[in-house]
Amino acid sequence: MVDERPCAVCNRPAKPEYRPFCSKRCADVDLNRWLSEQYRIPTEEPPDGEEPPPDA
Numbered sequence: 465m466v467d468e469r470p471c472a473v474c475n476r477p478a479k480p481e482y483r484p485f486c487s488k489r490c491a492d493v494d495l496n497r498w499l500s501e502q503y504r505i506p507t508e509e510p511p512d513g514e515e516p517p518p519d520a
Contacts, residue, residue: 471478471486473493478486485491497503 469478469484470476471490472484473490474486476486478484482488482491485494
């Protein structure tokens with residue numbers, strides 16, 4: 465089965481050796497986005513400095 469999804473960064477066809485990216489450059493761009501906190505995973509935690517709501 466061939467994975468036909470495009471590159472996760474530039475939408476060009478992904479290459480098997482860099483999947484899900486098309487090149488080392490796009491893989492590095494994605495890594496930089498993670499390291500510079502441009503990507504975030506949502507949580508249910510309150511922002512820093514706020515008290516959590518009391519349990520009901």
